[in-house]
Amino acid sequence: MAKTDYKNADEYLATLSPEARKILGTVRKTIRAAVPGAEEVISYQIPAFKKDGSWIFYYSAYKGHYALACPPPFAAFKAFAKELAPYKKSVSAVQFPYDQPVPVELITKMSKHQAEQIQAKPAARPVKKAAPKAKKK
16 A cells, blocks of 8 residues: 555545455445444554544455454444454454455444444534633723
8 A cells, every 4th residue: 555645435445455345345334334424534554433523433455354443432343352353353353364254244233333323322412712801901
């Protein structure tokens, strides 16, 4: 992957091998179907999905695997720890080998779970403006 200033996911995917492009295309369609209305963006030069301003997943390709990642609180990785046990993972990412079928059902469940966590978050409280300082006499 020579290009490193991607404007959208299509630009990123176009740099991949046909195999990786097909697999990430499946991942992309799976997340999009699981979380209708999610916005696809480029962040850290890889594709990602956001819903209501919060992250669903980043997805990306590497030499021997593709990955899903998300920033804290890692809700889906915690909730699906048992299902993710066969895969190499860190706190914030899971690696799926290219030589295994894309776990569409698992990615669907994880994506829906992330979206549900976003919906369950309490609304942010409005920021209070500081009272104007009293003028010295």
